[in-house]
Amino acid sequence: MPPPTTLYDKIIDRHRVCALNDVRGPGERLLLYVDRTVLNEYTSPQAFSGLRAAGRTVWRPRAAIGVVDHVNSTAPDRAGPVADADAQQQIDYFARNGRDFRIEMFDVFHPAQGIEHVVLPDLGWVLPGMVFAAGDSHTTTYGAFGSVGFGIGTSDIEHLLATQCLPYTRLKTMRVTVDGAMPIGSTAKDLVMAVIRQIGAAGAHGYALEFAGTAVRALAIEGRMTLCNMAVECGARVALIAPDDTVLAAIAGRPRAPGAAMLERARKAWTELYSDADARFDCEVRLDAATIAPMVTWGTSPDQALPITGTVPDPAALPAPAQADAQRALAYMGLIPGTPLHTIPIDRAFIGSCTNGRLSDLRDAARVLRGRVVAPGVRAMVSPGSSAVRRAAEAEGLDRIFTAAGFEWRQSGCSMCLAMNDDVLAPGERCASSTNRNFEGRQGTGGRTHLMSPAMVAAAAIAGHLADVRAMVP
The missing domain is CATH 3.30.499.10 (Aconitase, domain 3)
Structure with missing residues (x-):
């Protein structure tokens, strides 16, 4: 054997x-x-x-x-x-x-x-x-x-x-x-x-x-x-x-x-x-x-994450090996320890990527967006993961839900997941993103990325700040 x-x-x-x-x-x-x-x-x-x-x-x-x-x-x-x-x-x-x-x-x-x-x-x-x-x-x-x-x-x-x-x-x-x-x-x-x-x-x-x-x-x-x-x-x-x-x-x-x-x-x-x-x-x-629980990142590494009900951590309260990284992350992200995560304002919202740009992801976000509109001052974009996904979403009318809510309905590609095309954050802009990496400059020089699920991105776009999707969808 x-x-x-x-x-x-x-x-x-x-x-x-x-x-x-x-x-x-x-x-x-x-x-x-x-x-x-x-x-x-x-x-x-x-x-x-x-x-x-x-x-x-x-x-x-x-x-x-x-x-x-x-x-x-x-x-x-x-x-x-x-x-x-x-x-x-x-x-x-x-x-x-x-x-x-x-x-x-x-x-x-x-x-x-x-x-x-x-x-x-x-x-x-x-x-x-x-x-x-x-x-x-x-x-x-x-x-x-x-x-x-x-x-x-x-x-x-x-x-x-x-x-x-x-x-x-x-x-x-x-x-x-x-x-x-x-x-x-x-x-x-x-x-x-x-x-x-x-x-x-x-x-x-x-x-x-x-x-x-x-x-x-x-x-x-x-x-x-x-x-x-x-x-x-x-x-x-x-x-x-x-x-x-x-x-x-x-x-x-x-x-x-x-x-x-x-x-x-x-x-x-x-x-x-x-x-x-x-x-x-x-x-x-x-x-x-x-x-x-629904998660969001607060720092510049995917492991610097907490439930949306949490607060920005105090680096001094973290294990010694993590303190220096946390201090640098908070300085880059412009965050203050003790800030409730659900109060952090955003400038941009992005749904897409090879992580969360599939049809089911778009359906999840659309359920949150239906009948609602993006908060003033937030630019929101959705880039389906493929042309086939885009066509399927349009056949279901998802594109109309996104556009009625104030999202830009884009073509397919890596888009704002990484700063290799014209979909980038400006320095200092803060983005709720369904992508996979929140490294410094990942979405644009000086851009600040908070990772989360597509439904959570939709919730943040509506609220104008990081938000708990459970308060919007029964």
Whole structure:
């Protein structure tokens, strides 16, 4: 009998080409076969330039899809080139690389365009048991389908395109078990923010993190993607959830998914992809779902978060290692210890990103916004995670709810998640944001970011300050 094995190790073992050292377990160096990748215009140019300089081709062009998402404008009118000449040059070079290396590319006018980690699940291209590697740290998102996904650098992208393999170091394993029922008003975003707050921004460094427990199994596929997406914010290199019927239902019928007969043949193999009952994890973490309230960040790291009912902390009251970081964060954020979080005013509200730009996220926000209007002085924007999500939202009339409330209904892209396009904060502006990172300058030089769920962003936009969504939606 083989020894009990974790889901992560099962997938890695199935993709292991050969050993590169004599270590067994965590720290083992191996050559890993990668099933598929997604490329973007921001992290791939040097990789293609390297291929050209070496006279190499792409080994499996059909195992890659390219998506324009980082630098493009999300302005409602996409009639022509983007205003930024450098951004347009990146987009043009990206298109040329697709033509030259026979890789399918979705430019800003393609009906499937969007944020890469929203587009691939839209297509049904992410399947259980696969390995994905891509030039974006939030490739962990695909763990929601029972796939190993991880971010890589530009030189690794070149190596992957040329060989379909990567040198890889096996990780330690961590299991985060969340049991119980989530309270009304709390979402997957609040759950993962609570995990990050508990274990710290580096708490899962060097680990593949598996989410388990009744609260996790109860989540729809979109919520699972939110968990796995933000696991990287506590240092996890990989995040996973064992696939089940929820995953199979999310794949079925998608444009690039296997047909019904093939899915039925795959069902048994996929639903047997789970950690064995006696598998040993290097670290175990437990949370009670019933204790998780709507969360917001107060600082400049995703672990600097509290329930909305809390107050800005006093750095002197925190453990010694955290005091200096907290002092710097409060100085940057312009906050005073003891301030109730729900009284902090905002200038901007943003809903979107690969973390929370899916159809269910827009529905959650629209339920809060229906019949209400954005507070005076607040500029509110929503950028659907993909063009497919945008069309689906418009078919349901969600765009009309957003615009009636005073939100700008934008095109799809990374948008205000990061300051690589024209959707940026001005210095000193404070934003309620459904994105994944609140680092200094992440949304614009001097911009101040408070992370929260889409419904909480909607509540803040209406109130004009951070607010508890539970007071607005029974």
